[in-house]
Amino acid sequence: MIDRIALALSGGVGGAKLALGLSRVLDPQELVIVANTGDDFEHFGLHISPDVDTLLYTLAGINNPETGWGRAEETWSCMTVLKRLRDETWFRLGDKDIAMHLYRTARLKNGASLSEVIDGLRILLEIGPEVLPMSDQPVRTTLETNEGLMPFQQYFVRASCKPVVKALRFAGVSDAQMTPRFSHLLRSNDLRAIIICPSNPYLSIDPILAIPGVREGIARSPAPTIAVSPIVGGNAIKGPTAKLMSELGVPVSATAIVEHYKDSLDGFVLDEVDAGLAGSIEASGIACAVTNTVMKTLEDRTRLARVVLEFARTLSPTVQ
Ligand code: FO1
Secondary structure (H helix, E strand, C coil), X not given: CCCCEEEEEECHHHHHHHHHHHHHHCCHHHEEEEECCCCCEEECCEEECHHHHHHHHHHCCCECCCCCCCECCCCCHHHHHHHHCCCCCCCCCCHXXXXXXXXXXXXXXXXXXXXXXXXXXXXXXXXXXXXXXXECCCCEXXXXXXXXXXXXXXXXXXXXXXXXXXXXXXXXXXXXXXXXXXXXXXXXXCEEEEEECCCCHHHHHHHHHCCCCHHHHHHHCCCCEEEECCEECCEECCCCHHHHHHHCCCCCCHHHHHHHHHHHCCEEEEEHHHHHHHHHHHHCCCEEEEECCCCCCHHHHHHHHHHHHHHHHHHCCCCC
């Protein structure tokens, strides 16, 4: 079987952008995306999977283009009434978005696995590539902050990432298994690349890597592992990555991202503004590609996907 499947690890808005680019370059059966579920939480009795839904909405072309998360053409009737009932409305749930959570919650209650539910949503949204949760068991990103231990959405949304983070925990991760399909792919010889999307490494990618066997599976896979830098010129494109890095005592640079992933990487994609870092990164044994990694347009997403896939091809042991 020739190498043909690109396995992308994604969380949040940045990851979803590259996943969309990959989905426009590859045939559906050539792309599998593993989504972070560490941000999942129970809210109003509903099981909400933000990074999964951001990926599904983006791949289906129905995401809210301003925020990146949630749906386009949303209405907020339910939230409006909830506010009158004096209930919690800090986590904005649109009416159409709520339908997704009702579907997911009901199916989970009936015994379906998270993988089965997400595949059901993927098919209903007519998305070609497979989207997998990293695990069917619960993993919950929790933050040790100067305001105490905080569940992820309380930190990220309710407190707008203001608390100072001291450490991160992924509750439940040591008891979690990779989803069977994820584990199978990591062990297969069909992979052309393992792509770490430009998501927040600490909040969106580390929960995936922390699942027992993932790091070993990546190291063992003959496929090249490539990360796209989420840091451009010492800043994050979106979200709290830069703030988090400085609070964790990590220099806010693309080089620090390489350092963070180093045991798992074969290649690293730098933005042009950081081209000067390529030499030292390559001296550490990790190949570098330099390109525009800022994805403003659909064309940017598609072009970056092509660059990553071509880069992987040059790093493959049997370069065709
Ligand atoms: N992020 C916010 O900053 N405010 C919100 O009210 C909010 C609601 C929301 C609803 C559904 C969903 O799938 C995502 C939502 N997000 C919101 C984003 C979410 O917190 C993040 O996408 C991830 O958890 C981190 O990437």
